[in-house]
Amino acid sequence: xxxxxxxxxxxxxxxxxxxxxxxSVSAEKFWPEQCPIELEEWDIIQxxxxxxxxxxxxxxxxxxxxKDKEIAEKMEITLETAKEYVRIILRKVRTRNKxxxxxxxxxxxxxxxxxx
Numbered sequence: 001x002x003x004x005x006x007x008x009x010x011x012x013x014x015x016x017x018x019x020x021x022x023x024s025v026s027a028e029k030f031w032p033e034q035c036p037i038e039l040e041e042w043d044i045i046q047x048x049x050x051x052x053x054x055x056x057x058x059x060x061x062x063x064x065x066x067k068d069k070e071i072a073e074k075m076e077i078t079l080e081t082a083k084e085y086v087r088i089i090l091r092k093v094r095t096r097n098k099x100x101x102x103x104x105x106x107x108x109x110x111x112x113x114x115x116x
Contacts, residue, residue, distance in 0.1 A: 035064045037105060044112045045105050049092045058085040063102045 037045070037060075046056050054075075061071045072082035090096065093104050 035060060036102065037063055037109065041109045044109055048108055049089075051089070051092065055085060055089055055092075058082070059089055059101065059105075062086060062089065062098045063105060065098075 042056065042060070045051065045059065051059060057075060058071055061074060066074070068082045068086060069079055071077075071086070072079045075082065077085075086098070089101060090098075093101050095101055095104055
């Protein structure tokens, strides 16, 4: 998934619409008001951890402080499904909690920026 910014510097959410189970999910449903990771940095995260589009959406919510119930509501999935996605992401990142995911993501972004 490639993220873009509009001319005024805001996230281009139109480019973040994704087909999930045959239906389009708008970024406005899951993109939080405050996300500690910049829009263009998510490409680094997605490629390093091989996140699916849905896992990427869940990761964005997770790193913004959403609880599992909030993730389920935003993504229009059951709480059990949201928890399973969180477990999958925790396994892929090899950490035990959502704060650990955020710390890994920030460190990975810093390392990628240093190497360029």
